[in-house]
Amino acid sequence: VSLEPKKSQFGQLADILREAITRGEYGPGAALPSEPELAARYGVSRPTVNRAILILRNEGLVHVERGRGTFVREVPPIPRFANRRYTRAARERGQARGAFDTEIRQLGFEPSSDLVLVGEIAPPTMIAEALQLSSGKSVLVRKRHMFASQTPVQLATSYVPWSIAQGTQLEQKDTGPGGTYSRLAELGHAPSRFTETLRARTPSDEESAFLRLTEGQLVIEILHIAWDAKDKPVEVTVHVLPTHQWLLHYEWSAEPS
Amino acid sequence: VSLEPKKSQFGQLADILREAITRGEYGPGAALPSEPELAARYGVSRPTVNRAILILRNEGLVHVERGRGTFVREVPPIPRFANRRYTRAARERGQARGAFDTEIRQLGFEPSSDLVLVGEIAPPTMIAEALQLSSGKSVLVRKRHMFASQTPVQLATSYVPWSIAQGTQLEQKDTGPGGTYSRLAELGHAPSRFTETLRARTPSDEESAFLRLTEGQLVIEILHIAWDAKDKPVEVTVHVLPTHQWLLHYEWSAEPS
DNA sequence: TCTTATTTGTTCGTATGTATT
C-alpha cells in the first residue's frame, strides 16, 4: 500500500482511516491498529501515523488511551432541541432534567449527571453582565457534569441572582418537581423569553480534562439566558460541549409576537 | 527562557503565544517571529514550534502563509442574529443581503460576496430530504462566497424547488428588492417559520481551501429551512462557517404561539 | 528573468518517557 504524492502523508492517512471508520470497518468502540502496525502497513514513520491520528482526535472521531490504543468514538452526535427544553408544558411534565435525559436515551445511552457544586459565589464578569448585576452582588451557582453511559458529554453551570435564590429550594441539591424554572415561576419570575449565544472557544484545562479533549480541540459555549415578564434576566446557564458531540436545533416564527 | 516540565513543550509554547496575542503584543495582522527565531528563543526544536503554532491555527487565532510567515487573525468573531435576519420588516427594508452586510460593517470591515453558481440541478440527498422532494425533482441552486475585507468568512448555498423557482426572478443573478424571501412571498410561499440545525463537521476539500482551514479544523454547518404557511419547506440554505469566526445568537419565547 | 535568502511544510530516524496490561 502506498500514498500519493499530492497531499501530505498524514493527511492522506487521516482520510483513509476516516473513511474506514465511517464505512464501518472500525465500528463504535473498536480499536484501530497500533501506530507501529499502521506505520508498517502504509510505509510511513510512526510520527506520521501519530499526526494522522491527531487529526481524527481533533475531529472527535476517535479517542486515545495511552498504553491501550486508539478507539472509535461510541456516542454519536446528540440532538439538542433548544425550543423544546424550556416550555411550560415540559416543566409541568416534571421534565426539568427530562430534556437531557430524553435526548440521551433516544440514542440508546444511559444519561447521568453529577452535581459537583452548589453555593453562593461572586459571579464571573461574563455572568454578572448577563444577569445585569451591579458589582458586589452574589449569585447562586449550580454546576453539573453530564454523561452518556460513562462518556462525558456536557458541562453545565447555572447562575441565579442570590437576591432571588436565597432561602429557596434552589439552594438544595434537588430543586424539586419541574426544576429551577418551576421554582422561579413560583417566586414570580417565570421565564417568558430565552436567548442563547453560541461561540467556539479554547477550553480551560479543567474542561479539557473532563471532556477528554486533545490540545487544540475547541468547545462550544452556549450562553443561555432566561428573561422574566419584565424582561429582566433571572437565570443564566453556560453549557460547554465538545464541538463534535452535538446537533443543535432552533426554531422560530417569521413574525415575532 | 525555559519551559516547565509538567506539560508538553508545544502546549506551553502555544499558551505563551496565545497569551501574547490576546495581550496585544502581537496585534491583528501582525507577524509572529519566525519558527527558527522562536525555536532559538525558547530552546526547543523547530518541529516543536511548528506544532505549537498548529494549535493556534486550529483555534483560528493565526493564519500561516508559507514563505511569508505567521499572522494574527484580523477579523474578530462576527455576531449573527438568526432571528433578525428573516423578519418581514427586514425584507421590506430591502435587506435581503442586508443582514450579512450589517453584521460585517458593524465590525468595521467591508462585506462582499461572489455568486459563484446559479442554476437548476439535481439536489443532494440531504437537500432533497429537507425540501421533502420526491426523487427526480430538481432544484434551483444559488451558491455564494462571502468575505469580510478579503477574508473568506462564509459559504452559503440556497436551494428552492424548481417547481417554484422556474421562470421567476430567483433564476437571475439579482433576485431583486427584498431578495429570495420577497419573491417567495409574491409566489404565495411567504415563509412563516424557520428552523436551523447546527452541527460541526469535517470540511470538504473545497470548503477547506476557500475558508483557508488547516487539516483537522472543523466547520459549523447550519441547515436553514424556511417553511411556508402550509408548513411546507420552500427554501433551504446551507451555511458553512469557520468554527471560530462566528457568534451565533438565537431567541425565542417560552410559549409558542 | 534569474538567483538567492527566508520562511513554512513535511518527513524520517531515533530516542526517551509514561501508562497499561
Add this chain to the structure above:
DNA sequence: GAATACATACGAACAAATAAG
C-alpha cells in the same frame, strides 16, 4: 518486571512558496 502502546522531542533534510535583489 517485562512487553506493548502512545506521547513527546530532537536533529537533519528536502520541498515549496515568497520576497528581495
